[in-house]
Amino acid sequence: MNDLTKRSYVIVLVFVLVALIFIVKLFRLQVMDPTYKQYATNNVLREVVQYPARGLIYDRNGELLVYNKTAYDLLITPREVKQFDTTMFCNLLEITRKDLEEGIQKAKSYSWYKPSILIKQISPENYAVLQEQLYKFEGFHSQSRTLREYSAPIAAHALGYVGEVTGGDLEKDPYYKSGDYIGISGIEKIYEKQLRGTKGIKKNLVDVHNRIQGSYRLGREDIPAQIGSNITTTIDLKLQQYAEILFQNKKGAVVAIEPSTGEVLALLSAPLYDPGLLVGRVRGKNYAELLADSLKPLFNRALQAKYPPGSTFKTITALIGLQTQAINTSTHFTCNGPASTPIKCTHNHVTPTNVLEGIRESCNPFMWNTFRSIIGKYRTSAEGFSVWREFVRSFGIGTILSSDFANALKGDLPTEDMYNRIYGTGHWNALTIRSLAIGQGELGVTPLQMANVASVVANRGFYYEPHIVKAVEGDTIRSSFKMKHEVGIEEQHFEPIIEGMRQSIKGAYLLPGIEYCGKTGTIQNNQGLEHGAFEAFAPKEEPHIAVFVYVENSKWGASYAAPIASLIIEKYLNDTIASNRHYIEERMINTNLLDPNKIVITDGAAE
């Protein structure tokens, strides 16, 4: 038996051994291995993102342009879903059974126990109906998001739109998470950082069924969302609205600038579209439709179109001629009308005796001769061209001009190298590139650039960087907006040009009581009817508005572009349209220029 007593030690040894194994295992589990702590946090912590409201956008007078509306996302937590009436569910949400099944499948593959979005951006009206029935559908809940809403369906191109972030955005900025919204174009894009605010995080404790049990650490680690900053634009709501009314059923662009500040009063690209189309659940469908539209409504002509400026460019040609002393105020060139060479004159007018008349009559031979004189003043054509080009550039042509616009383009300003490539070095001269004199040829300008040219003329020699945002709440605007850009042409040279521009105003675009200056342009177009353009500023002294209007396929600049510009000017300066001009207004509004067969040219005014 003594022998068996010793076996008690074996038994105790077994006890101790097991206890030791437990202690070693527990030490590893609890003290050495940090992963379980992480798992535990993942288990109970649910971080709920608090989406801030996007900043509001106002016009220059404090009128609201863009605000937010609430929409609801429906989320699904697959693990909690019980059998439900799928037919009723689909009817409530206006989705097909296939959508539902695919959505549920997608959610399941993401996570069984974490909620994921099943249906995005349900309108408050639909949500109100849904909410009453939501209790019948276990495992579904909603979260509110804010969507853009527009006080008027205008300025789509200037304001831009907001959409879901792309993979590229996610890579560029870790702030964004999949499903977040980001400004994609216009002001929404350029001022994304200010408008978006900062997302917040609310940390909730959840139980095994994902039911919220309370705040983590009593909310001490919550980060409240900071709402986006409000932005005041330089846009004049009423003017923009009016310009858009005038531009219905037309293609083209309008840019209006306050010359004394560079503030953009109106900016439109036609065909127009309602910015509200690119919001909410309908966005994807509408976007595809707009993209497929042969008239390219999404293309922002005001900032991206490379229009040949045509005769509106003659102001620059004349100004450079005067500044370089290639001509003076009494220089005379003979015009033989349609018989002129190398560029014929399309207008019947008296032979201009000076530059003022050259501008007033938009005389092609005068401009060609001026251009030839400029180039010929220098040792070689190339050198002359370079001087000319530098002057043109100083007007902002061939440059981005401003950083305040998303997707603005430089346009085309030909270079010496380009001509060398085309014609061979030394094998080209003023004659070769004569089209430039009258704003055709290789020139491609954006309406923004031409509006800026009008602004330069209005200011007699300088401009401020055109910009569209006047103030950002809690922030300052760029200092570059206040910087004066001199174009290098002396003030005295502007007088004959401006006077010529004033005298050219006539007929349908003559404004009673307002003395203003303008320059029409008619641009040959291989694909159809000529494009009409008009560059203007008003009033002549101390101008408040410089405007450039471009109407595609409208034949003469004087036919539509000039009357439309005059109406915009009148509206801006007088706030009303004189009663004897109502018929012009009506005609502009009612004309449909989208179908070339229907265009009736009523006024063959000379240019």
Place this chain on the structure above:
Amino acid sequence: MAQRNNIWANIDWITVGLYLLLVLMGWLNIYAAVYDAGHQSIFDISQRYGKQLIWIGAALLIALVIMVIETNFYVFFSYIFYGAMILLLLLVLVVAKEINGARSWLSIGGLRLQPSEFAKFATALALARYMSTFDFSMKNIKSLFMLALVIFLPAALIVLQNDTGSALVYFSFVLVLFREGLSGLFLFLGTLIAVLFVLALIMANFTLILVLLIAALVMFLVLNPKISQFVRVSFFLLVPVALAVLVNLMLGNKFEWADIILAGSLLGAVITLVYAIRARIRNYIIIAVFFMGAVLFTLSVDYGFNNLLEPHQQVRINELLGIESNPYGAGYHVNQSKIAIGSGGMWGKGYLNGTQTKFNFVPEQDTDFIFCTVGEEWGFAGTFVVIGLFLALFIRLVWLAERQRSVFSRIYGYSVAVILFFHFAVNIGMTIGIMPVIGIPLPFFSYGGSSLWSFTILLFIFIRLDASRMENFRDSRNV
């Protein structure tokens, strides 16, 4: 009456103290597991901690009653208790309703009891009584058979109730038998069988049999360094294997490779056995038998596993052995349990601050997985103390058992120690993922009246016996 005073003086207060400490800690942790800021009154009997408080009160009352009763009562009535429990287990099989897949609950009025819990102390009493009888001998086949019957009759009935976990507890009596003289070979064989069982499930049969074949050859070499004999034996073993493979190839791979090697090696083992018997090489006989036994056992494990075990049991064993892993499937329990314990760190999250257990991530958190609350809220410090206290109790019980004069008391004492130990080992092992999920409670900690009372009765009968160890009561054998 003088005797009675004596008893109170002789009570082993250390054991009683350990018991009270564990019960108190258990209750604190049940309170934490069920804790909800909305229900804070500890006496709220609609909550489990409130009910447990009642069970504890009743348990103390039961303990008191046990202490008052004469020790002879337990000896005399041991068979009666046992018989009554067997009848109750049978009754349960007939009338019980199914709860959590097991038919082990008996409802009497509003009270629900689990007879399988109480069968443990009755079996321990009957075992002590039987093994302390005059004509009992470990070497007697009839005695061993009776012994097996006493232990496995209740176990079998409990298996029939679908409560395999509780039935497994009865295996722990092997340790008692070991103390009383059962050959160490049984323990060794038991361990070997367990290891083989695990290997059979983890490895493919093919691999395992190759491993066994190599092991057998190595053993031949080690146990009998005569090279000529070793070469001969290798020849006996490998030639049939090679032949079998050849035949299979000629038949165009009609049979599975595993089966062919198996058949060949078994044939080889038989040849080896015949040779060893003729040559009278004892070691070779043992090895050949071991090899054949191991191969047959492996096959039967596979068969038994696939055909006899319920799917949920298969999954649990597979999860444990790492064959299957699905954190949201059957492994969910263990995974969440490890997360809860692991997240406790060195010092724990503080009492009532556990998030995993409070928010129900751990299933059965107040019963089988109560140890998670300890781990999460008290950290390694807490789990260390609890394991230390249990170990102290087990060692104390062994020490007490060894100091008994009567065989009955000693065997009963050991039974108490090993039953408690088995629960402790399986329950905590399960929560930290080194044992399969077998639903048995942690003694004194887990919520539940039946288990607390049964453990209390189990322990206090021994404390009572120990208190009277100096008395000379009826006992056929004395140490």
